[in-house]
Amino acid sequence: MDRRQFLAVTATSALVAGLPAAFNLHALAQPDLLPILGPEAVREIGLRYRELMPAENQMRALHAVILAARPWSARVPWLAGPSIGAMVAEDFAAGRTIVLQGWVLSTTEARQSALYSMLAD
Amino acid sequence: MHIDARTLPNGSVLEADLCIVGAGAAGISMALEWIGSPRTVLLLEGGGLEYEPAMQDLYRGEIVGLPYYPLQAARLHYFGGTTGHWAGFCSTLDPIDFDKRDWVPHSGWPLRREELDPFYARAQPLLELGPYEYAAGDWQRRDPTLVPLPLDPRVMWTKMWQFSPPTRFGARYRDAVIGARNVHLYTHANVCELEANESLGAIEGLRVRTLDGKEHSARARYYVLACCSIQNARLLLASNRRATAGLGNGNDLVGRYFMEHLEIPSAELVLAKPQSTKTKMYMLDYGTTKARGELSLSAQAQKEHQILNGTSSLEVGALGEPVKSTFQFLPPDMIRQMMAWEKSGKKGPPPLIASLPPSAMAPPPTSPRVFHLMTRQEQAPNPNSRVTLSTEKDAMGMPRVRFDWQLTELDKRSIRTYYKLLGQEMGRTGVGRIQMRDWLLSDDRTWPSFISGGWHHMGTTRMNDDPKQGVVDANCRVHGIGNLYVAGAATYPTAGSANPTLTVVALSLRLSDHLQSKA
Numbered sequence: 332m333d334r335r336q337f338l339a340v341t342a343t344s345a346l347v348a349g350l351p352a353a354f355n356l357h358a359l360a361q362p363d364l365l366p367i368l369g370p371e372a373v374r375e376i377g378l379r380y381r382e383l384m385p386a387e388n389q390m391r392a393l394h395a396v397i398l399a400a401r402p403w404s405a406r407v408p409w410l411a412g413p414s415i416g417a418m419v420a421e422d423f424a425a426g427r428t429i430v431l432q433g434w435v436l437s438t439t440e441a442r443q444s445a446l447y448s449m450l451a452d
Numbered sequence: 453m454h455i456d457a458r459t460l461p462n463g464s465v466l467e468a469d470l471c472i473v474g475a476g477a478a479g480i481s482m483a484l485e486w487i488g489s490p491r492t493v494l495l496l497e498g499g500g501l502e503y504e505p506a507m508q509d510l511y512r513g514e515i516v517g518l519p520y521y522p523l524q525a526a527r528l529h530y531f532g533g534t535t536g537h538w539a540g541f542c543s544t545l546d547p548i549d550f551d552k553r554d555w556v557p558h559s560g561w562p563l564r565r566e567e568l569d570p571f572y573a574r575a576q577p578l579l580e581l582g583p584y585e586y587a588a589g590d591w592q593r594r595d596p597t598l599v600p601l602p603l604d605p606r607v608m609w610t611k612m613w614q615f616s617p618p619t620r621f622g623a624r625y626r627d628a629v630i631g632a633r634n635v636h637l638y639t640h641a642n643v644c645e646l647e648a649n650e651s652l653g654a655i656e657g658l659r660v661r662t663l664d665g666k667e668h669s670a671r672a673r674y675y676v677l678a679c680c681s682i683q684n685a686r687l688l689l690a691s692n693r694r695a696t697a698g699l700g701n702g703n704d705l706v707g708r709y710f711m712e713h714l715e716i717p718s719a720e721l722v723l724a725k726p727q728s729t730k731t732k733m734y735m736l737d738y739g740t741t742k743a744r745g746e747l748s749l750s751a752q753a754q755k756e757h758q759i760l761n762g763t764s765s766l767e768v769g770a771l772g773e774p775v776k777s778t779f780q781f782l783p784p785d786m787i788r789q790m791m792a793w794e795k796s797g798k799k800g801p802p803p804l805i806a807s808l809p810p811s812a813m814a815p816p817p818t819s820p821r822v823f824h825l826m827t828r829q830e831q832a833p834n835p836n837s838r839v840t841l842s843t844e845k846d847a848m849g850m851p852r853v854r855f856d857w858q859l860t861e862l863d864k865r866s867i868r869t870y871y872k873l874l875g876q877e878m879g880r881t882g883v884g885r886i887q888m889r890d891w892l893l894s895d896d897r898t899w900p901s902f903i904s905g906g907w908h909h910m911g912t913t914r915m916n917d918d919p920k921q922g923v924v925d926a927n928c929r930v931h932g933i934g935n936l937y938v939a940g941a942a943t944y945p946t947a948g949s950a951n952p953t954l955t956v957v958a959l960s961l962r963l964s965d966h967l968q969s970k971a
Binding site for chain 1: 719722723724871872874875876877878879880882884885886887888889890892893
C-alpha cells in the first residue's frame, strides 16, 4: 500500500466510523513513541509486531483491534473519552505489555508502531 | 601491639581470650570493639601490612563453574583485607530479605531486620558514613533537588545507598589496632588448620604457618573465622584431621550456597521528557556523592511475581553503546593500577577511565536522555553453588579452592521480570521506556560470557538454627562446636540486593557483643 492508498483508507475509516480525530488511522500511525525512540526503532518494533501477530498484519485489522481495545467511554461519541496516550498508560498499569526488540511496550503502542511501519513501507 | 609472625621463634605459642582469624572489615571491626577491655585478643592476619603478590597467590583457586574473576584478585590478603580496594557502596538489607519466602528455596534468616538495626547504626561511623538514614525522603529533606521518580511503591521504590570514602580499614585503623595493649596483631600468620578436641565439640588450637616455613600455634577461649566466605569454608574443610569431611561439616553444608550479587548491564532507560524528569537522586559522582538511589523491587512485587530481590542503578549513556559488566570494567590489572594510583595520592586521571563507555568521555549532558541500567540482584541460595578443596596445594601446603559458581533459572527469570515491571512503571508514569539487553531475552538457563558479580562473596557457612540447614546458629556459632564462630558474609543465608559490607560490619559488632557477654 502506498501513501496515497493509506490516506484514502484513513479518510474512509474516519468517515465511516465517525471517529474522533485521535483515533483515525493517520493519527494512530504516529505513536508517542516516535519522539522517544526515533523513527527507525519504531519501524523495527512495528515490523516485529507484524511478524509475531500475522492475524493483525493488515491496516484495517490493526485499526480494528486498537479501536476494540478502547474503554467504553471512548466509544460514545458525545463523551470525551480517554486519549490514545491514556490508553497506553492504562495498558502499562494493567500489564497489557509486550516485549519487542527488547522494548517493554504497551500493546496499543506496539500496534501503533505496526501501523507506522506499514506507512513507512 | 604488632608482631610479624616470621620474626617469632619456630613453634611459638600465641595465647589470648579471643582469637580472630583475618583482619578485614569483619575482623578489624570486632577487634576495635575489644580495645581497652580486660580481655586479650589475637588478631591473626595471613598477609602483611601491605599488598604482597606471594600472599595473594595463596588465594588462587580452580574455577570450574560459571566464568568468574580470578580468585587471587577478588580478595585482598593483607591487613585491612578487601577494603583495600572496595568501592564504598553501603546499604541495608530489606526486611523481606530476612523472611522465609516460599518461592525462594532455602531462604530465611534466624533473625529479623529490626534486630540488626542497632548494629547497622553502630556500623555507620566505622565505615565513615553519614547518619543511619536510608529512606529516600530523608535525603530529599536534606537536599530538595533530590527527587525520587514517581513510582508506585507497590511495585518499585527508591532504595538509598550511602558511600564510604571508602574506608580502607588497613590504613584507617592500623594505629588503633597496633596501639591497643590488649589486641595482639600478628601479620604473615596464616592459619592452616583448626585443631578440634577428640569429641569435635571444641577447638583446642590453630596451626599457624609463615611462608618461610615456620609453624606456630594459637590458643584462645573463643575463635572467630573472619577471613571471607571462600577462605572460611576452605579452612573448615581443610581441618579434616579428626573430621574427615572437615569441621562443622557433619551435614555436608560447609562451602555450599556460595552467593554473589549479579551485577550486569541489563537494560536501558530512555526518558520521554528529559528536560522535566529529575534524575539527580540516582546519579553518582564518585568521591563526591554522599547518597544515591537505585530502583528497587517492592516486597509485594517480589511475592506476587515469585522472584528475587533486586535493584538497578542508572548510569548516563548512549543508546546501543557497549557497556561493560563489573568484572569487565575492572579487570585485575586495572584494580592494581587503581590501588597504585590511590597510594600515590591520586595524581592525574584515574586509570579506569580507559574502561568507561564512550559516552562517559563526553561532558555530562545537562538533561540526560538515556541511562544504562545496571542490575544488582541477589542470587537464589543454591546448594550446588559451592566451594570445595582442590587436589592442588598452595605454598603453605594447604589445599587450594575448587570454586563452582552456579546460578538457577529463578535468577534469570527474576532479572527479566524485574525489567518488565520497571518497563511497565516507566510507561505508566510516562517517565520513559525500557529496552532489555539481548542476553536477557534468551531462555532462563543461558548466561552470557560476561556474567558478573560484585566481588561479593556470601554464603558457604550459612546461618540457620537447624544444624541440618545451616553451619552456624543465629549467634554465628558453628553448630556442635562450642567455641568456634564465623564472622562476615559467609553467614548470610540470603544475599538481598545491598552490597554486603555494611551488614558484615553490623553482624560483626553483634557477634562481638555476644562474645563479650560470654567472656
